[in-house]
Amino acid sequence: MSRNRLHEFRLKADITGEKEFQPLEPKNQAMDNKNDDEGSGDTVIEVKESVDSEVESYFMEVNDTRKMIQELDTDVERVKQLHKTIFSSVYSDERKKVELDNLISVIKTSSQVIRLKLKDMKEANFQAQEEGGASAPVRIRTTQHSALQQSFIDVMYEYQIAQTKYRDKCKAQIKRQIEITGKNFSEGEVDDMIEKGNWSVFTQGIIVLETQQAKKVLADVEARHQDIQKLEQSLLDLHGLFAELAVMVEAQGHVVNSIAASVMETVDYADKGRRELRKAVILKKKVRKKQICVYLTLAMVVLIIALILTSYFCGLF
Amino acid sequence: MTSLKNVTKQLIINEVLRGSSSATDNKNSNDLNQEWRVLILDKQATKVLTSCCNMQAVATEGISMVEDLYKKRQPFPNLEAVYILQPNSESMECLLQDLKLEQPMYKSFHIFFLEICPMDLFDTLCGVPQKRRIKTLKEINFSFIPAESNVYLLDSESSMKLYYNPQQNDEGNMLVELQKLAERLATVCATLGEFPSIRYRAGYPKNVVFAKALERKLQEYKAGDQGMGEGPEKLRSQLIILDRGFDCVSPVVHELTFQAMIHDLLDVKDNVYTIKSQNKSKDILLDDNDESWKSLKNIHIAEVMQKVPEEYKKFLESKNIHSNKTNIKDLQLMIKKMPQYQKQLTMLDTQINMAADCNSAFKRIEKLCEVEQDLATSVDGEGEKLRDPMPQINPIILDFDVFSEYDKLRVIILYILFKNGVPQSSLQKLLQHANVSSDMHSIVTNLSLLGQNVISGEGNNGNQIPRKEREGVRYKLSRWVPVIKDVMEYALDDNLDKRLFPFQLNRLSETGYRVPTSTRYGWHNQGSLPRNRPKIIIFVMGGVTYSEIRSAYEVNSQQNDYEVIIGKKR
Numbered sequence: 001m002s003r004n005r006l007h008e009f010r011l012k013a014d015i016t017g018e019k020e021f022q023p024l025e026p027k028n029q030a031m032d033n034k035n036d037d038e039g040s041g042d043t044v045i046e047v048k049e050s051v052d053s054e055v056e057s058y059f060m061e062v063n064d065t066r067k068m069i070q071e072l073d074t075d076v077e078r079v080k081q082l083h084k085t086i087f088s089s090v091y092s093d094e095r096k097k098v099e100l101d102n103l104i105s106v107i108k109t110s111s112q113v114i115r116l117k118l119k120d121m122k123e124a125n126f127q128a129q130e131e132g133g134a135s136a137p138v139r140i141r142t143t144q145h146s147a148l149q150q151s152f153i154d155v156m157y158e159y160q161i162a163q164t165k166y167r168d169k170c171k172a173q174i175k176r177q178i179e180i181t182g183k184n185f186s187e188g189e190v191d192d193m194i195e196k197g198n199w200s201v202f203t204q205g206i207i208v209l210e211t212q213q214a215k216k217v218l219a220d221v222e223a224r225h226q227d228i229q230k231l232e233q234s235l236l237d238l239h240g241l242f243a244e245l246a247v248m249v250e251a252q253g254h255v256v257n258s259i260a261a262s263v264m265e266t267v268d269y270a271d272k273g274r275r276e277l278r279k280a281v282i283l284k285k286k287v288r289k290k291q292i293c294v295y296l297t298l299a300m301v302v303l304i305i306a307l308i309l310t311s312y313f314c315g316l317f
Numbered sequence: 318m319t320s321l322k323n324v325t326k327q328l329i330i331n332e333v334l335r336g337s338s339s340a341t342d343n344k345n346s347n348d349l350n351q352e353w354r355v356l357i358l359d360k361q362a363t364k365v366l367t368s369c370c371n372m373q374a375v376a377t378e379g380i381s382m383v384e385d386l387y388k389k390r391q392p393f394p395n396l397e398a399v400y401i402l403q404p405n406s407e408s409m410e411c412l413l414q415d416l417k418l419e420q421p422m423y424k425s426f427h428i429f430f431l432e433i434c435p436m437d438l439f440d441t442l443c444g445v446p447q448k449r450r451i452k453t454l455k456e457i458n459f460s461f462i463p464a465e466s467n468v469y470l471l472d473s474e475s476s477m478k479l480y481y482n483p484q485q486n487d488e489g490n491m492l493v494e495l496q497k498l499a500e501r502l503a504t505v506c507a508t509l510g511e512f513p514s515i516r517y518r519a520g521y522p523k524n525v526v527f528a529k530a531l532e533r534k535l536q537e538y539k540a541g542d543q544g545m546g547e548g549p550e551k552l553r554s555q556l557i558i559l560d561r562g563f564d565c566v567s568p569v570v571h572e573l574t575f576q577a578m579i580h581d582l583l584d585v586k587d588n589v590y591t592i593k594s595q596n597k598s599k600d601i602l603l604d605d606n607d608e609s610w611k612s613l614k615n616i617h618i619a620e621v622m623q624k625v626p627e628e629y630k631k632f633l634e635s636k637n638i639h640s641n642k643t644n645i646k647d648l649q650l651m652i653k654k655m656p657q658y659q660k661q662l663t664m665l666d667t668q669i670n671m672a673a674d675c676n677s678a679f680k681r682i683e684k685l686c687e688v689e690q691d692l693a694t695s696v697d698g699e700g701e702k703l704r705d706p707m708p709q710i711n712p713i714i715l716d717f718d719v720f721s722e723y724d725k726l727r728v729i730i731l732y733i734l735f736k737n738g739v740p741q742s743s744l745q746k747l748l749q750h751a752n753v754s755s756d757m758h759s760i761v762t763n764l765s766l767l768g769q770n771v772i773s774g775e776g777n778n779g780n781q782i783p784r785k786e787r788e789g790v791r792y793k794l795s796r797w798v799p800v801i802k803d804v805m806e807y808a809l810d811d812n813l814d815k816r817l818f819p820f821q822l823n824r825l826s827e828t829g830y831r832v833p834t835s836t837r838y839g840w841h842n843q844g845s846l847p848r849n850r851p852k853i854i855i856f857v858m859g860g861v862t863y864s865e866i867r868s869a870y871e872v873n874s875q876q877n878d879y880e881v882i883i884g885k886k887r
Contacts, residue, residue, distance in 0.1 A: 002332055002455050002456060002457045002458060003433075003455065003456045003458070003541050003542075004454070004455050005434070005439070005454045005455065005456060006451075006452075006453060006454040006455070008439075009439070009442065009443060009448075009451065009454045012439075012440070012443040013442075013443040013444070013448045014443075055381075055393075055395075055396075056395070059353050059381070066377075135391065136382065136384075136390070136391040136393070137391075139382045140381045140382045143372060143376055143380075143381070143382045143383070144376060144381065144382075146372065146373075147372055147373045147375075147376030147377065148376075150372075150373040151373060151377065257371040257372045257373055258367055258371065258372065258602070259358075259363060259366045259367040259370060259371065259372055259375065259383055260363050260364070260367040260587070262372055262382075262383045263358060263363045263383055263384070263385050264385075266383075266384055266385040266388050266390075267388065268388050268389040269388070269389045269390050269391040
């Protein structure tokens with residue numbers, strides 16, 4: 001499908017020893033250049049380096065956050081798997097449940113950490129934006145931030161879907177087990193029972209039966225019910241986070257994620273020198289304005305004094 | 318189904334984004350300490366990438382930001398640069414600018430061409446001062462826009478004018494433009510790995526010129542990649558070139574499926590529709606990634622109006638949310654209460670809004686649609702043959718409140734096509750009564766350039782493609798079936814008229830002959846082998862309509878043997 005023309009290019013461009021080509025070499029070359037035209041180039045390079053180190057440290061931050069999001073993603077995947085195994089096994093495996101509980105609490109804390117991190121980044125971006133407008137480092141920041149945020153939203157959305165699915169499955173199982181006891185309940189009644197954890201109607205039926213098996217069913221149902229309650233609790237814990245995510249989604253929209261929109265945002269790069277120059281021009285204008293004001297007031301004062309003097313002298317005569 | 322979008326996305330990510338990072342030394346693409354790179358795009362590359370990737374996908378592959386090739390950019394001597402561009406003089410000029418700088422603009426350069434780079438431009442690249450920093454130089458052969466899973470676009474604005482220009486003075490320009498288009502169309506085939514037999518509509522003389530140009534380009538690509546078009550299925554693939562003259566009705570008739578209506582009647586820019594509610598407005602991206610949009614877009618509006626609220630209710634019930642009213646304010650309240658359902662709810666909410674907007678727009682043109690359908694099918698709503706449509710046309714033409722100039726032009730064009738040309742005097746009268754401004758008259762008269770009879774007795778052949786009889790019309794206002802559907806179905810059944818659609822070069826392995834094993838395992842089970850299907854690639858010079866795209870999807874879902882990929886020039 002694609003054709004690599006690098007070899008052809010290197011032959012034609014007469015670049016020898018391409019294999020040994022060191023990435024460091026051009027840097028030296030750049031240094032040479034710098035030494036060649038001393039003075040004029042010096043300041044420019046300094047500016048660039050400060051920008052680069054700033055960008056570099058930002059990249060580190062981005063990498064860290066991305067790593068965290070990836071870890072969160074694997075945790076969520078694990079939760080999904082656990083859900084599956086818990087449902088497919090006949091016996092309720094306590095170890096699996098403990099693991100699930102642990103995972104859920106890990107997800108809870110790490111998602112909060114990521115959320116705070118993203119928030120911090122956003123605030124820093126705002127600040128940078130106010131200082132630098134749409135300059136390249138600022139755009140790097142916004143691009144990376146929104147990409148991370150999107151990834152985070154995706155992962156949390158996955159998690160939420162997994163949780164609700166699990167809850168629905170638990171509910172369905174409880175319903176089935178209630179039906180097995182032979183009593184018929186309406187959909188609403190079952191929902192009510194699950195919500196309130198009120199098993200009196202149900203236990204009545206079983207007490208009548210009083211079999212070993214029925215007791216086991218009851219224990220099972222109660223265990224499932226506990227699961228649901230735990231789930232509800234964990235979703236409730238994350239309620240604030242989801243509310244925030246909802247705001248994020250709303251604010252971000254689809255359009256931010258579009259490459260074309262991102263390209264449209266770019267502006268011509270004006271290097272720092274030119275920006276300084278513009279500042280200087282503005283300052284100069286301001287100074288001139290002030291000067292004019294001073295001259296005017298001086299003239300006024302002189303005029304007034306002259307008036308007073310003349311009227312004084314006129315009064316004398 | 319191999320979606321054109323997915324194929325291209327994979328290609329971009331694997332070939333370009335990952336390919337350029339492994340070139341620098343770290344082979345493991347999941348390595349988090351990857352090199353950060355700047356992605357620089359020209360105009361065409363921006364369109365291509367936007368249609369198949371998003372910022373998130375790009376950023377995850379280690380792109381720090383995306384830049385515009387044409388603008389003055391800030392140098393980042395510590396970052397690597399990935400260029401994706403078309404090898405034309407304008408884009409190359411910008412690239413050379415970067416490479417000519419004494420101070421290196423970027424640490425290294427990874428250059429990807431969307432098409433085959435011409436030798437002269439290649440040579441200029443060989444002489445730049447920063448040539449040692451060029452680490453990658455590849456042609457990715459990828460100069461089309463994957464608009465939907467089965468729709469591609471070749472972006473070319475001037476070709477329509479040049480192609481249908483009756484004067485010969487622009488011959489040179491036209492040939493250059495045709496070469497360009499052929500190149501782009503060839504990249505579609507190359508990306509799909511197809512080396513199809515080319516067929517073209519004989520009714521328009523320039524089609525054969527284009528077919529020949531395309532054949533040459535395909536041979537070029539085939540020479541570069543012998544594996545292209547190999548395999549039993551691929552031998553049966555076809556590419557059909559059509560000029561817009563094969564069906565002038567479809568572009569004019571109002572189509573009443575969701576997607577077509579949104580684009581036709583509502584204000585959509587770059588696939589973004591803005592919903593205006595009481596005080597806020599919201600931008601919606603109409604994109605195939607949105608599953609529910611994908612499932613709705615080719616459905617008739619009447620069904621959409623029924624389906625969307627139903628789904629909405631179902632969703633609310635399943636989540637135990639009880640609400641009688643479903644206006645936006647309630648929704649916002651609900652979202653506040655249950656933020657976890659926000660995504661689904663807003664999606665449903667958007668669709669309700671869009672459907673409602675469509676519906677109100679449709680109310681305005683309901684009467685017009687009826688007349689249009691009668692004229693297009695030559696049969697009225699009761700199934701009687703249409704004799705004199707004037708009584709229905711007149712109220713539309715003479716109306717000045719409801720119908721716009723374009724609405725009237727649509728009716729007039731359909732009337733002319735129905736009559737196969739009208740006398741000069743009656744055309745003048747029609748335009749006059751409709752109060753069509755004189756600079757718009759050419760819209761009607763230029764139809765003759767597409768091979769239609771505008772004035773009776775012009776002697777143009779018009780449309781010769783025999784129509785298929787179809788039964789079971791579901792909606793009175795959607796009786797018209799685009800001609801392209803017939804063409805596709807004939808092609809699938811292998812009885813597309815060879816006089817009307819000759820082969821440029823028949824590579825089909827003896828028509829009717831099928832690979833022996835395939836008959837045994839049954840072509841009907843193709844569903845299990847979705848990848849290996851011969852393809853019918855259609856290209857319409859002058860663009861396709863949403864109704865035609867919809868037809869392609871319909872044919873696709875009915876036919877397991879072939880996959881139809883439809884293409885247009887925007």
